Amino acid sequence: MLKLSKKSEYALMAVKYIALQQDKTCVTAREIAKNYNLPYELVSKVLQQLTRYNVVLSIQGAKGGYRLGKGTSDISLIDIISAVEPRHQITNCMMEGSSVKDCDHYDCCMIRDPLIKIQNKIDNLLKNITVTEII
């Protein structure tokens, strides 16, 4: 269905929000959730995943929160989406080390090559849009 998950949407919103508040030392998950009326737990979870991939960095404890891990022009949309959606591939068979076990038609599949090309094009598309462009 080529549909973006809520996680990805929330991640994009969160990163954009943080990017727009760069004057502050950091921004809390609660603030983002409140501002956009999103479930706090999910926003929180998404930010934790973004932290693991260094898209944002976290400051723990009271007065803690999140700030960007790099400059806005160094964060591409693929960084954000793949952080929260590690298996964002359009089909199972194009994941790292995929094989017959991921697909009943691995051997006879006639559409894998074209799909891999499409996957690469979509990835490039998302790679070429940075946070700078969306703020």
Place this chain on the structure above:
Amino acid sequence: MLKLSKKSEYALMAVKYIALQQDKTCVTAREIAKNYNLPYELVSKVLQQLTRYNVVLSIQGAKGGYRLGKGTSDISLIDIISAVEPRHQITNCMMEGSSVKDCDHYDCCMIRDPLIKIQNKIDNLLKNITVTEII
């Protein structure tokens, strides 16, 4: 997750299969299902949807089956995918006539415009690949 549905995969496989058998007057759903070991009912359903959108045309009755509705260079991947997956948009809010009811953050959404641009780029990508290119 930007993942393609099985329906779309089967549709692509079916169309490619038919395109490769153009010497035959038509190809049955059963033949396609057997050849790729796909569930017949699903292949059948997918072909019916492709028929509605004139991607293929159906010949009813005994000795019936399917053949392409247009030339291979006139069928793009977006034709095939949108036939079986009418709501293939990356988010709900970019469907024809979408409004506040489709999204809790329609009014305050800060990422809609960039996402619409991405949607358009993906659509163009799929529009520019025809069946000719994948056979």
Place this chain on the structure above:
DNA sequence: TCAAATAAGACTTTATTAGTCGGGTATAAA
């Protein structure tokens, strides 16, 4: 020490996708 914040994972609910089934219609050929 306390309050506010992140971290992490288990769990539940809901939505979507995938697959199945049954009955209907069309048509070539015996």
Place this chain on the structure above:
DNA sequence: TTTATACCCGACTAATAAAGTCTTATTTGA
């Protein structure tokens, strides 16, 4: 005119994935 083969269509079920909730632990500034 009967039969076999094939498309047509919608309802249903099962499986999977996404979305959301809850609980507990850890960090740290005041």
